Amino acid sequence: MQRCESRWAVETHGLTKRFGQKAAVNGVELLVPRGSAFGYLGPNGAGKTTLIRVLLGLTRADAGTMSLFGYPVPRHRDVALARVGAIVDEPRFYRHLTGRQNLRVLAAAREPAARDRIGPALERVGLAHRADERVLGYSLGMRQRLGVAACLLSDPELLILDEPMNGLDPAGMADMRDIIGSMVADGRTVVLSSHLLDEVERTCDAVAIVDRGSIIKQGPISELLAGAQLALEVECSAPGRASALLAGRSLGVRVDAVPSALGLGITLPAGTGRDVIAEINRVLVQGGISVYRLQPVRTSLQSWFLQVTTRLGDPE
Amino acid sequence: MTTTPARGAAAPDQAPQSAPTGYPRDRRGSPVPAAGMIATRIMELRKRRGLMIALVVLDIGFPAVFYLSRLIGHAFAPQANPPAGGDLIFKVFAAGFLPTFGFIVAITVGCTAGSRDLTEGMFRHLVVTGRSRLALYLARIPAGLAIVMTVVAIGYAIVCAVSVVAAPAFVDDNNLNIPPGLSRAEFGNWARDHAEPVVCSLPYSGQVPNLPCPLPVSKSAVTPAQPAPPRLEALAVKIAGQDYPGYTAIFLSPPDSLMIEAGLWIELGAIIAFTVGLGLASLMGQRTVPVILLLVLQLILTPILSAVDIPWLRDSVVGLAIGRIEPSGLPAAAGLPGVTGGVGGPGSSRLPEPALEAACVIVAWLAVWTILGAWRMMTRDA
Numbered sequence: 050m051q052r053c054e055s056r057w058a059v060e061t062h063g064l065t066k067r068f069g070q071k072a073a074v075n076g077v078e079l080l081v082p083r084g085s086a087f088g089y090l091g092p093n094g095a096g097k098t099t100l101i102r103v104l105l106g107l108t109r110a111d112a113g114t115m116s117l118f119g120y121p122v123p124r125h126r127d128v129a130l131a132r133v134g135a136i137v138d139e140p141r142f143y144r145h146l147t148g149r150q151n152l153r154v155l156a157a158a159r160e161p162a163a164r165d166r167i168g169p170a171l172e173r174v175g176l177a178h179r180a181d182e183r184v185l186g187y188s189l190g191m192r193q194r195l196g197v198a199a200c201l202l203s204d205p206e207l208l209i210l211d212e213p214m215n216g217l218d219p220a221g222m223a224d225m226r227d228i229i230g231s232m233v234a235d236g237r238t239v240v241l242s243s244h245l246l247d248e249v250e251r252t253c254d255a256v257a258i259v260d261r262g263s264i265i266k267q268g269p270i271s272e273l274l275a276g277a278q279l280a281l282e283v284e285c286s287a288p289g290r291a292s293a294l295l296a297g298r299s300l301g302v303r304v305d306a307v308p309s310a311l312g313l314g315i316t317l318p319a320g321t322g323r324d325v326i327a328e329i330n331r332v333l334v335q336g337g338i339s340v341y342r343l344q345p346v347r348t349s350l351q352s353w354f355l356q357v358t359t360r361l362g363d364p365e
Numbered sequence: 366m367t368t369t370p371a372r373g374a375a376a377p378d379q380a381p382q383s384a385p386t387g388y389p390r391d392r393r394g395s396p397v398p399a400a401g402m403i404a405t406r407i408m409e410l411r412k413r414r415g416l417m418i419a420l421v422v423l424d425i426g427f428p429a430v431f432y433l434s435r436l437i438g439h440a441f442a443p444q445a446n447p448p449a450g451g452d453l454i455f456k457v458f459a460a461g462f463l464p465t466f467g468f469i470v471a472i473t474v475g476c477t478a479g480s481r482d483l484t485e486g487m488f489r490h491l492v493v494t495g496r497s498r499l500a501l502y503l504a505r506i507p508a509g510l511a512i513v514m515t516v517v518a519i520g521y522a523i524v525c526a527v528s529v530v531a532a533p534a535f536v537d538d539n540n541l542n543i544p545p546g547l548s549r550a551e552f553g554n555w556a557r558d559h560a561e562p563v564v565c566s567l568p569y570s571g572q573v574p575n576l577p578c579p580l581p582v583s584k585s586a587v588t589p590a591q592p593a594p595p596r597l598e599a600l601a602v603k604i605a606g607q608d609y610p611g612y613t614a615i616f617l618s619p620p621d622s623l624m625i626e627a628g629l630w631i632e633l634g635a636i637i638a639f640t641v642g643l644g645l646a647s648l649m650g651q652r653t654v655p656v657i658l659l660l661v662l663q664l665i666l667t668p669i670l671s672a673v674d675i676p677w678l679r680d681s682v683v684g685l686a687i688g689r690i691e692p693s694g695l696p697a698a699a700g701l702p703g704v705t706g707g708v709g710g711p712g713s714s715r716l717p718e719p720a721l722e723a724a725c726v727i728v729a730w731l732a733v734w735t736i737l738g739a740w741r742m743m744t745r746d747a
Contacts, residue, residue, distance in 0.1 A: 102747075105493050106492060108746040127497065130494065130495030131495050140490075141486025141487070143487055144485065145412055145414070150408065150412070153405055154408075154491075157402045157404065157405040158402055158491050158501070159496070
């Protein structure tokens, strides 16, 4: 594979795409490190697919600059896209052709070596045994696999997948995770656009959260979650009295305590020290509350996502 | 806010202003399509069974069935059915049916090639390859033409083959079976030997005696020589001398030069129709409406415009321009469908547009629709 000097697989500055008065992509500053699995998260209509379409030259940007591997796009899109494989939206193909014939059409538009990759790509996505059937009879999951096979024709340095888990059965999802994992292990970059937070958390190193066309947070998942609120689960007697007790005491930080079925749910600000947790325990015991269990809860990407955007699932 | 590089990646750089070295060797930014692209486009079109069946039935099946029925009819009942081939039936096909069918075939393939990538979602995949959009468009032209021209050529070859092989053995001029290829003297001798039917049947500008003409004469065999009075024989020779130029203009089978010219003309019409269909469908992003529009243009508007006395408007219609360069050996009353009379119709005479002007109109139509289609292909959202 040819390489250039840029450290970033994807780099955008002030990227903007408008549809009429509405900015689907609004001044996006995005840096995707090479060799990473990068999640691009956002609620429906946040502009995820539009950004990908702009990056791939499927539609024109209204403002801003972008580059892939340091190649300015669209000026050098031919060079940049030579190293890119992408699925955008639902993968659709010529329905009257077989899967293999569809790949032949796409390989012909790429470099000559792409034709030799058709067989291995079909094997890789588990579609070799159905490759000579017409796409007309393929399920959504099979077309999704064929889309991934089409991506592999370019021996990509950058794989951009827009909702790749759509239509896949559990085995297919596991296969997709394996493919993404092996690609990253090979030093390639994967950008995964998805609303499946668990999948992104399981697959990706870093994420960007997009909402209303703008990126509101981005960074390695571990760093982002380290900056998230701390949650405690407390199993205790008299949760209501415990909540009132904590509300009346000053612990140096804001403590939100809500009675729950098991006991008490407590939320603390990001960066709260362990001594505050010990102090909470002491206050409860000294107040005559029996504490059976006190456990910090690891913040998931989903809960963090809900903290930074409240529009998950909002209809557009 | 930026992302810290994962897995030890270095700190961010400024976005480079120019491309680093290392262009791929496949020249995918070039507007010239690769041979493999054209080959796979041909495959993609060829695999459309419905389309191909329709093309073959229309442009190959119809002439094949028509000629087969005439061959069978003549084989079993030669007196009631004329020979299947010959110059006349060739001209009917070459000037009427084949241009019509070739036009329909060409616009159908053109509009399919120009729109199906979009409607079936493959255009996006192709753009993501980084291949020049112009190359993607241009690859459609040779691929589509390979199919259109092949189908049209096969249909035309059937017409030519039967027209030659199954041509009549005698010149059937006014119900007389005259041997072909006679010199003026031989034609006069033959007329003297067949004086009564010649006097009864062949046109003559002078006075003809009042004869009880037993016409029509059998078409299946040479009319046996009948004894005739010397005056009648002399008149027959005179008539033959007057009609000899007309006799020599009648061909049993179409001349080679006419078959070549007509074939090229029909293929040219198909090329133009394909190119316009491709451009219009690429511009509109769909197939059905462009097909309907082009059929309306050619079959309805063009005949109307041919009768309109507005020279600049009439001369700018591509269908009329194609009619202007029709081979002179084909009947002037024919031409493209609807242009000068439609399929086998009586039609009107050729319009006075010079051939050079017609050629310019054709080139302009090809260029404009190719540019429009390519422009839309290069600018549309995928």
